[in-house]
Amino acid sequence: MDELARYREAWQSRRTRLFALVAMIVAFCMLLHVWPEPIVIGAGAVATMATAWWFAVFRCPRCNEHFMGMLTNDVAFWRRERCGRCGLPVNTMPT
Numbered sequence: 001m002d003e004l005a006r007y008r009e010a011w012q013s014r015r016t017r018l019f020a021l022v023a024m025i026v027a028f029c030m031l032l033h034v035w036p037e038p039i040v041i042g043a044g045a046v047a048t049m050a051t052a053w054w055f056a057v058f059r060c061p062r063c064n065e066h067f068m069g070m071l072t073n074d075v076a077f078w079r080r081e082r083c084g085r086c087g088l089p090v091n092t093m094p095t
Contacts, residue, residue, distance in 0.1 A: 003094045010061035011091050017055040024051040062088045 063086040
């Protein structure tokens with residue numbers, strides 16, 4: 001796989017993870033109102049946290065470190081525009 005394809009695949013993976021995270025948060029909020037059983041809410045919370053973890057461990061295609069870097073610097077880490085380690089902007093392709 002060439003470098004351009006690797007970057008393209010990595011950024012597509014990040015978009016998929018972000019979409020899944022937003023969908024899980026919306027689904028969990030709906031679940032709270034539709035089916036307020038403790039076991040169902042617990043399962044929904046665990047699924048939402050697992051999806052958030054899956055998004056947070058996305059690796060930068062350039063430096064192969066966690067793209068989010070240190071989460072203490074920015075509360076809204078899902079909106080991060082650059083790699084926390086090497087500074088690569090989101091959706092940048094190699095030249």
